[in-house]
Amino acid sequence: VVSLLPSSSSTSSSYSRFLHPSSTMASSPFLRRATLVAISGGAYAGTALLVYNYMTFGQEEQDEVAKQLSQNKDYSYVMDPKRVDRFQSIADTYDSQIGRDEAFMGINVLRRALLYFHAKGTVLEVGAGTGRNLPYYPKAVDRVVLSDSSDQMLQQARTKIQRLPPQKRSRFACLEADAAKLHFDDDSFDTVVDTFGLCSFDDPVVVLQELARVCKPGGKILLLEHGRSKSWLSLSTYLDKNAERHAKNWGCIWNRDLDDILQSAGLLKVDRVDTWHFGTTYYVVCRPNSESNEQEMLANSLVDS
Numbered sequence: 001v002v003s004l005l006p007s008s009s010s011t012s013s014s015y016s017r018f019l020h021p022s023s024t025m026a027s028s029p030f031l032r033r034a035t036l037v038a039i040s041g042g043a044y045a046g047t048a049l050l051v052y053n054y055m056t057f058g059q060e061e062q063d064e065v066a067k068q069l070s071q072n073k074d075y076s077y078v079m080d081p082k083r084v085d086r087f088q089s090i091a092d093t094y095d096s097q098i099g100r101d102e103a104f105m106g107i108n109v110l111r112r113a114l115l116y117f118h119a120k121g122t123v124l125e126v127g128a129g130t131g132r133n134l135p136y137y138p139k140a141v142d143r144v145v146l147s148d149s150s151d152q153m154l155q156q157a158r159t160k161i162q163r164l165p166p167q168k169r170s171r172f173a174c175l176e177a178d179a180a181k182l183h184f185d186d187d188s189f190d191t192v193v194d195t196f197g198l199c200s201f202d203d204p205v206v207v208l209q210e211l212a213r214v215c216k217p218g219g220k221i222l223l224l225e226h227g228r229s230k231s232w233l234s235l236s237t238y239l240d241k242n243a244e245r246h247a248k249n250w251g252c253i254w255n256r257d258l259d260d261i262l263q264s265a266g267l268l269k270v271d272r273v274d275t276w277h278f279g280t281t282y283y284v285v286c287r288p289n290s291e292s293n294e295q296e297m298l299a300n301s302l303v304d305s
Contacts, residue, residue: 077247081202084149086251087129091152094130102132110224110276110283111195112136118220118285121190126179126211127197131157134164134172141191147177179207187216195224198261199252208265212288221268221286227258229279239280258282 077083090097102108111133120140125133128146130153137144148154154174161172177183179194179201192211198204211221228236239246239255246254262270267289274283 077244078253080247083247084200084202084251086249087150087200088152090250091130091150091156094153095132095156105277105281107224107281108136110281114195114222114224114283114285115141115193118222119191119193121219122188123191123193124182124184124189124211124214125193125195126177126182126207127194127200128157128174129153129197131160131172133193133195134160137171141171144172145175145189146172147175147179147182149176149178151176180210182210182214184214186213188214190216190219191222192219193222196226196252198223198225198258199227199254199256204256204261205264208261209267212265212267215288217288217290219287220271221288223282223284223286225258225282225284226254226277226280227256227261227282229275230259231275231279235278235280262286 087094112135115133115136116138119137121142123137123141123144125144125146126148128148129150131146134146134157146154146157148157154176158174161169161174164172179197180203192215194207194211198207201207208221215221228239230236236255243253243255246252262268262284268286269289270284270286272283272285275281276283
């Protein structure tokens, strides 16, 4: 079952106001409690059904994947660099396949909150996919470059952009690009965004280092990611057991250690980390670490000389 409450205990008052914008909606304490119970109960039932269906009906496919791998012990869907090609083939149906899951899990609320509170100015989004963040960019954002390595996924994003009113449409542009090798100058963007991309990149550490490079000093790097849980080991065991099947179907490695990835990147100063859904979803706000950047530049200059 997916928890709809953050694992961390520190939730800011502004965060609460965002999630509950109208405190006068139900003046009676009884009505407020009843409303919360109804919403929580519906979310609980929906997510319980979702998780049960995924765990139960995926077993036959998991057995088939295990059989395929047993016949070729040198192969792994997780380790195959071509697994990301899967996004090309699922682009047309991607939104319809994950839309219900994200609604049940409250992912859209997390997307909105991350961008509403922290995105501003000129923005680069990597791993933008079909443009699922498009509705959530606030007025504080002037320009957004949506980048992805899959032209088919970006085509879905372009279609969504064309459906926007002209005044909103002009804020967005799409770019086919490798997040590990961005062709932008240092300090180019006020905000850099990645949502559910670190699970798919071949080297997420290198990608984070690139995000730090192109983000302006004092800018923000916003991450919404999924990975292994540190608090629910049984859940991480399930992710490990089904990692090959998930990589085959979605091109995604869903059991990566996000704490280790963030630490290994080295060039980030983390301002905030909240974990949701039993510790499998990370909500991260960080900045380029200027001291680490200066040390890296000095090391590179010494090597060049």
